[in-house]
Amino acid sequence: MSSSPEHPSDPGAGAFSVRLAGTDLRFTVGPGERILAAARRAGIWLPFECGWGSCGTCKATLVEGEVELLYPDAPAVEPRDARRRRILTCQTTPCSDLTLKVLRTGPTAERPTCDHRAELLDAQELGPDIRRFRFRLDTTSRYRPGQYAIVELGRGLRRCYSMTGPAGLDTVEFIAKRYPGRAGSTALFTLSPGDAVPVELPYGDMWLRPGERDIVLTAGGTGLSPILALLRELADTADTRRVHVFYGANTEEDLVCWDELQALVAGLPAARLHGALLKPSESWSGTVGLVTDALRVRLPELRGAEHYLAGPPVMVDAVLTLLREHNAPIDHIHYDRFG
Incomplete structure (x- = not known):
């Protein structure tokens, strides 16, 4: 597959530098690339949870520079964010070199998120317009049952799907429904065995908690x-x-x-x-x-x-x-x- 804004083949071409205020950490973001993903691929872990613009965990303060919000309808975007220069790093790309202020950095044990290339193995019909999709990953998966992946189905076309099967394998399964007229649904249901898509996993905060409660x-x-x-x-x-x-x-x-x-x-x-x-x-x-x-x-x-x-x-x-x-x-x- 050709490169996309999510996975630039040459992040140095037209890329911008991002510095984290109060630290000596810097990383490069390729054209159209999301800040959160670029930081992770550089080995710098910014705060995050959903990866989708819903929770607001990844919000950072823009100290210097200009950015573009790639998902203006993200649920976590609030009117006061612009006044406070707060940005969603999971849905924002730089338009210049940046300085950001974040609350913390460091790996997240609950979300060891990484990039995969996933090849569709088969799609099983479960019901009217409902299928179970099985993909083979390029590396073994790491996630907690209940978490989800973000699948890139085209340029700028990203959708969330929860894993159905156990972790620790080189395959993942998703159950999805076809919604006529919706771009993401159409793209997923038109995949054929052998087609490959970029996948990021895991995301989310839903996994079994220990204890004695029902x-x-x-x-x-x-x-x-x-x-x-x-x-x-x-x-x-x-x-x-x-x-x-x-x-x-x-x-x-x-x-x-x-x-x-x-x-x-x-x-x-x-x-x-x-x-x-x-x-x-x-x-x-x-x-x-x-x-x-x-x-x-x-x-x-x-x-x-x-x-x-x-x-x-x-x-x-x-x-x-x-x-x-x-x-x-x-x-x-x-x-x-x-x-």
């Missing part, structure tokens, strides 16, 4: 991907904590990997699976409605539980609202929302 895993749509990964980890380690899995979709056809969920739940000593469908068949025995309807009636017995949730923004926001209404501690809630 565990609640809630998924909507293809948010099932990280929930499957977490459930597999629980099964592989024979975790004895009480586990409740909630999974919602429109129809039974959309409720993909249901058999896998049932098998994993059956292998745990204290786990239950709850399904919710908006348009069920007459034989459906689970909740009729949203995944929040299934969760709501069981929350009183799940006080103090550790919650992990993933799915479309509307679904995740609805679950977060429900948990706040039931006074779930914020530090007991871990989530990802893409859409």
